[in-house]
Amino acid sequence: MTLVLAWNNVRANRTSFAxxxxxxxxxxxxxxxxxxxxVGAGARDELNGVMGLLVLSAAVSAFVSIFTVAGLLSLHxxxxxxxxxxxxSVGMTPRQVSxxxxxxxxxxxxxASLAGxxxxxxxxxxxxxxxxxxxxxxxxxxxxxxxxxxxxxxxVGPAVxxxxxxxxxxxxxxxxxxxxxxxxxxxxxxxPWPRAVVGAAALxxxxxxxSLVPRVEAKSAVPAGLGATMALCVAASALGPVxxxxxxxxxxxxxxxxxxxxxxxxxxSLVTQPRRAMSAASPVMLTVALGCTFLFAVATGDAAAGVxxxxxxxxxxxxxVGSAMIHTVISVLNATAMTMSxxxxxxxxxxxxxxxxxxxxxxxxxxxxxVTGAGALLGTAIAAASLTALGTAxxxxxxxxxxxPQYAGLVLVCAASGLAAGxxxxxxxxxxxxxxxx
Amino acid sequence: MNDHAVLMENVTRTYGKGATEVAALRQVSVxxxxxxxxxxxxxxxxxxxxxxxxASGLDRPDSGTVRVAGQDITRLGEKELAVLRRDRVxxxxxxxxxxxxLTAWQNVILPSRLARRRPDPRxxxxxxxxxxxxxxxxxxxxxxxxxxxxRVAVARALLDRPEVLFADEPTGALDRRAGRxxxxxxxxxADAFGQTVVMVTHDPEAAALADRVLFLVDxxxxxVLERPAAERIALxxxxxx
Numbered sequence: 001m002t003l004v005l006a007w008n009n010v011r012a013n014r015t016s017f018a019x020x021x022x023x024x025x026x027x028x029x030x031x032x033x034x035x036x037x038x039v040g041a042g043a044r045d046e047l048n049g050v051m052g053l054l055v056l057s058a059a060v061s062a063f064v065s066i067f068t069v070a071g072l073l074s075l076h077x078x079x080x081x082x083x084x085x086x087x088x089s090v091g092m093t094p095r096q097v098s099x100x101x102x103x104x105x106x107x108x109x110x111x112a113s114l115a116g117x118x119x120x121x122x123x124x125x126x127x128x129x130x131x132x133x134x135x136x137x138x139x140x141x142x143x144x145x146x147x148x149x150x151x152x153x154x155x156v157g158p159a160v161x162x163x164x165x166x167x168x169x170x171x172x173x174x175x176x177x178x179x180x181x182x183x184x185x186x187x188x189x190x191x192p193w194p195r196a197v198v199g200a201a202a203l204x205x206x207x208x209x210x211s212l213v214p215r216v217e218a219k220s221a222v223p224a225g226l227g228a229t230m231a232l233c234v235a236a237s238a239l240g241p242v243x244x245x246x247x248x249x250x251x252x253x254x255x256x257x258x259x260x261x262x263x264x265x266x267x268x269s270l271v272t273q274p275r276r277a278m279s280a281a282s283p284v285m286l287t288v289a290l291g292c293t294f295l296f297a298v299a300t301g302d303a304a305a306g307v308x309x310x311x312x313x314x315x316x317x318x319x320x321v322g323s324a325m326i327h328t329v330i331s332v333l334n335a336t337a338m339t340m341s342x343x344x345x346x347x348x349x350x351x352x353x354x355x356x357x358x359x360x361x362x363x364x365x366x367x368x369x370x371v372t373g374a375g376a377l378l379g380t381a382i383a384a385a386s387l388t389a390l391g392t393a394x395x396x397x398x399x400x401x402x403x404x405p406q407y408a409g410l411v412l413v414c415a416a417s418g419l420a421a422g423x424x425x426x427x428x429x430x431x432x433x434x435x436x437x438x
Numbered sequence: 439m440n441d442h443a444v445l446m447e448n449v450t451r452t453y454g455k456g457a458t459e460v461a462a463l464r465q466v467s468v469x470x471x472x473x474x475x476x477x478x479x480x481x482x483x484x485x486x487x488x489x490x491x492x493a494s495g496l497d498r499p500d501s502g503t504v505r506v507a508g509q510d511i512t513r514l515g516e517k518e519l520a521v522l523r524r525d526r527v528x529x530x531x532x533x534x535x536x537x538x539x540l541t542a543w544q545n546v547i548l549p550s551r552l553a554r555r556r557p558d559p560r561x562x563x564x565x566x567x568x569x570x571x572x573x574x575x576x577x578x579x580x581x582x583x584x585x586x587x588x589r590v591a592v593a594r595a596l597l598d599r600p601e602v603l604f605a606d607e608p609t610g611a612l613d614r615r616a617g618r619x620x621x622x623x624x625x626x627x628a629d630a631f632g633q634t635v636v637m638v639t640h641d642p643e644a645a646a647l648a649d650r651v652l653f654l655v656d657x658x659x660x661x662v663l664e665r666p667a668a669e670r671i672a673l674x675x676x677x678x679x
Contacts, residue, residue: 261552268539354524
């Protein structure tokens with residue numbers, strides 16, 4: 001019975017599952033692929049110079065993967081609240097619901113992991129070619145298919161999924177049968193205590209790392225700085241809903257004043273559903289925070305050492321970080337599309353009340369831009385904190401090198417993918433038939 | 439030229455294609471007089487909701503014309519339809535259809551805000567008072583009972599005094615008392631403010647409040663009764679099934 005239900009559930013929620021599948025697939029590809037490159041580079045002594053960079057980018061990839069997969073899965077479960085409540089109301093026990101969710105997640109995760117392993121080899125070859133083209137390793141990085149990276153990826157992928165699914169399933173099993181009857185928009189608390197504890201712990205860890213960075217030797221400063229950024233990202237995404245409802249209120253008030261028709265619905269949903277908004281803002285924050293820290297840390301290190309990279313070599317860091325950033329951009333797309341597709345009913349309702357197509361387009365744009373903007377703001381703050389600590393460690397002054405075009409590029413890519421996903425996900429509701437079921 | 443608020447001529451609406459094709463409306467012609475209260479009844483699948491959706495511009499008929507206040511709405515684009523919905527008609531649904539993230543007050547003024555109008559707060563307070571929601575302005579839908587939510591929806595439809603009020607099973611999700619209160623508000627809209635009311639219902643008692651009851655069967659109008667009593671409606675309805 002559980003199997004039949006699971007299968008029908010997957011069929012009924014294709015986009016949501018496709019998004020989870022894509023996230024795990026990419027995660028495994030990145031982790032196994034970076035692993036292959038690192039192992040290949042480790043086999044040659046003359047590649048020691050790039051080794052640090054490669055290991056760092058692999059670590060960033062792994063972190064990004066875990067973060068996005070976990071985020072996407074809990075969003076997926078949040079979306080299906082009503083389904084779980086319905087199943088509970090017809091007599092399913094919390095245990096059965098929890099088993100159902102775990103089973104679904106594992107099926108998706110295992111198939112996606114296997115596919116990801118297959119894609120890891122071409123990905124590693126591509127990365128090796130990029131490193132060679134950039135002139136970092138003139139002889140090239142030999143990519144050998146060794147089992148270790150695959151084993152790691154195959155363990156990490158499903159393990160992370162299992163953990164995230166268990167946590168999400170516990171939440172879902174706690175959904176009472178009565179929730180079917182309740183309007184989902186009234187989220188009870190934006191900061192339940194387990195979330196607050198995780199957030200506070202990560203925040204403390206991040207601040208501790210920040211204060212450590214100027215004191216460790218120069219060689220470990222960059223990893224410590226990246227670590228601080230990662231910890232602060234976890235803290236921000238846990239505590240973010242609170243910050244987001246404040247930012248949402250401020251930006252929303254401005255927009256509502258300028259364009260009441262489109263601004264009112266955009267703001268209301270941000271203020272009442274900060275957690276849903278945060279799941280869309282998180283990947284943006286991650287992209288900006290990690291991208292800036294990685295890029296500008298390398299630049300600061302070069303500047304401190306008096307190294308000026310020119311030509312192809314100047315592109316190594318952006319390329320390495322770029323591959324991990326593709327992942328975060330895809331999760332920006334995913335998360336925005338998922339949160340906005342939830343709004344289909346509301347958009348149709350606004351149409352029956354007389355909202356014109358353009359007003360709806362603007363409402364979707366405002367909401368996406370406010371969410372993306374909040375994420376970018378948080379990410380910039382985190383990166384600035386880590387980079388200042390790093391700069392102090394490397395140069396003795398609270399200073400760091402940065403490139404405005406690279407920063408603007410990161411933010412613009414996030415904003416553009418958010419807008420594209422938001423508009424695409426609501427297109428049918430905005431333009432199609434008003435009666436959804438026909 | 440027209441004392442009809444809504445005029446439908448030869449309206450046909452078909453759903454699906456091929457083997458699954460269902461004709462919801464077949465060549466229906468009907469006029470809803472200005473200021474009148476009309477109930478539309480019929481067994482499920484008879485096309486009564488489709489009739490209301492086509493009349494209110496929520497759905498497009500495959501053929502035929504629908505005139506609302508003299509304007510043929512079947513030729514309107516999405517933008518003009520939006521203006522029609524926010525200015526000329528008000529729609530009330532069985533499932534209330536309030537924006538969950540907005541308060542009662544914000545829900546009521548939403549159509550005006552969409553039209554970039556700033557409604558007079560006194561008028562909003564007056565309408566909310568009339569539907570019995572004074573003091574509940576700041577509540578969100580989740581904090582209101584079903585009857586109160588439906589009254590918010592009615593207040594939203596009444597605020598700008600649209601020419602036509604469409605109601606699709608407005609009492610379907612309510613208990614008898616809450617239902618009667620909503621029906622009384624619709625009756626008052628027709629009597630006191632000259633608004634045209636078109637209501638789909640399956641409840642003979644609700645239909646008995648109307649000036650006129652249309653019976654639909656298989657997408658065609660089977661009968662029309664003027665000011666019938668509830669017993670007569672129930673009897674007629676039983677004969678249709």
